[in-house]
Amino acid sequence: MRLASTKTAAILCGGLLLAVSVPASAAVDAKLLDMLKANGQITAAQYTELQTELAKDQKEKQIAQQAQQETNEQIAATAKKTDALSSFDQKLAWAAKTQFKGDVRFRQETVKIQGESNNGGRDKDRQRIRARLGAYTEINSQVDTGIRIATGSSDDARSTNQDQDNYFDKKSIWLDLGYIDYHPDQIKNLHVIGGKMLQPWVNMGDVIWDSDINPEGLAVTYKYPLGSSAELFGSLGNYNLKDNVDGDGVQFRHDLRLTSGQLGTRFSVTDNLKMTLGGSVYAYQNDKDSRCTTTTTPCALAVNGNSADNQFRLYEGFAQADIGGLAVPLAFYGQYVKNNDAVTDQDTAWLLGAKSKVFGFNLDYNYRDIQRNAVVGAFTDSDFANGTTGSRGHKLKVSYDIDKNFALGATYFLTKADYASRTQRDANTNTLQLDAEAKF
Numbered sequence: 001m002r003l004a005s006t007k008t009a010a011i012l013c014g015g016l017l018l019a020v021s022v023p024a025s026a027a028v029d030a031k032l033l034d035m036l037k038a039n040g041q042i043t044a045a046q047y048t049e050l051q052t053e054l055a056k057d058q059k060e061k062q063i064a065q066q067a068q069q070e071t072n073e074q075i076a077a078t079a080k081k082t083d084a085l086s087s088f089d090q091k092l093a094w095a096a097k098t099q100f101k102g103d104v105r106f107r108q109e110t111v112k113i114q115g116e117s118n119n120g121g122r123d124k125d126r127q128r129i130r131a132r133l134g135a136y137t138e139i140n141s142q143v144d145t146g147i148r149i150a151t152g153s154s155d156d157a158r159s160t161n162q163d164q165d166n167y168f169d170k171k172s173i174w175l176d177l178g179y180i181d182y183h184p185d186q187i188k189n190l191h192v193i194g195g196k197m198l199q200p201w202v203n204m205g206d207v208i209w210d211s212d213i214n215p216e217g218l219a220v221t222y223k224y225p226l227g228s229s230a231e232l233f234g235s236l237g238n239y240n241l242k243d244n245v246d247g248d249g250v251q252f253r254h255d256l257r258l259t260s261g262q263l264g265t266r267f268s269v270t271d272n273l274k275m276t277l278g279g280s281v282y283a284y285q286n287d288k289d290s291r292c293t294t295t296t297t298p299c300a301l302a303v304n305g306n307s308a309d310n311q312f313r314l315y316e317g318f319a320q321a322d323i324g325g326l327a328v329p330l331a332f333y334g335q336y337v338k339n340n341d342a343v344t345d346q347d348t349a350w351l352l353g354a355k356s357k358v359f360g361f362n363l364d365y366n367y368r369d370i371q372r373n374a375v376v377g378a379f380t381d382s383d384f385a386n387g388t389t390g391s392r393g394h395k396l397k398v399s400y401d402i403d404k405n406f407a408l409g410a411t412y413f414l415t416k417a418d419y420a421s422r423t424q425r426d427a428n429t430n431t432l433q434l435d436a437e438a439k440f
Contacts, residue, residue, distance in 0.1 A: 030054055094137055102133040105437040107161065112430050113386060115423035122386065122420070128161040134177060142184055146197075148177035158210040158382035177214055189223040200235045201262045202278060204318035205335040205351040206381040207368055213379055215239045215258070230267035233278075236260070241301075246289040256301075257285045264318075272325035280316040284376075287311045287341075304377030305389035305419035311341040312376055331355045333366075342373040346390070349374035353395075362409075364397040372418065383413060385429045390418035399435075409435040 033050050036042045042050070111124040134148030150160040152174050162171045179195030193200060200219040203209050217239030224232040242256035264278020288311050290300040302310040320333040332354050339347040353366025370380065372390040385391030393415030401407045413431040421427035 097138040103439045105130040108434040114427040115421040127164040144181040150176035234263040274322040276320040282314040306377040313341040346371035385415040385417035386420040388419045
């Protein structure tokens, strides 16, 4: 009897010890409670108390599970949002590496050509507008692209001006640039450019190339540093102007093409004297088969004063001297051009000019003499002598920045031209341009 009582007491004490040893945060086994009560090992009061503890533990467990579920859902939602943002950021990464640049110019232009009538002639007194917008993107560390649109009265490569005329009609927009620029990390300062691009060569004066012309094709440019104060620069290019110009086939050998090459150097003679020297060759293939057969201008190379059967292989030398240490900055520049394939001896052109900045005014003056067949009439400066060869005279340009990215300017062309007037040679051909230009 004593043994049974002792055993019962041990079980009871073990049950109580178990009940007491269960932490409040742990789940209490309901089945164990029922067994302890059925065996009389716990009293009714203890059973009620432990049941209350069990219910409390279960409620706390449910709350904890619910909180954990909410936490997991928040984590999942945050992760999903982060993934979505990451994908969004990746899609918009180009925007962070894209620059938008543009300009708007308003111009008052007066053109007066001796021998032309004021009504129905080539004289002009007009307002013109130019608007350009470009997007330039870094695709990766080795590839850039550029796209630019611009106004223009036509697809003339030499002008993006649009006359303000024709009853407020909408103005045309053209693709002005569209290129890929590959510059490998392994070869610093090497650029391989394909598409419709900015002129890849140094254009010291605008005798050969109007500044608005953007060639189309494939070009390579390179700069090689020679110490801290000198460098070599050069370019090669091949550009297609007209497919199957001779009508004999679609291969490249039947196309009107331009091959260009340029080599030059920049160096410091002294701390206050910097020089640029260089030479270029512009060779046209199949230009003998390029003839005007329509009224479109230009429809061939030999236009705007050139002899109709003229051909072109241009050799150019150019130089510029930048002089510092003076009261005002001063630069002298020039170019000389000879057309080795000209059909006449009127095959040379030259230009000499000077630039400076005085009291905030940017000054640029040059004088040039362009013989009839010295350069390509389709590509020479469209403003000088009304865009014709067989001309000579002065260009004076002055501009002033009246605020950030906003300038006023004036350009005056005082020239003699053999082919600007339809009635006489050596005609006075004068042009005045007044500009207001905003850049962004």
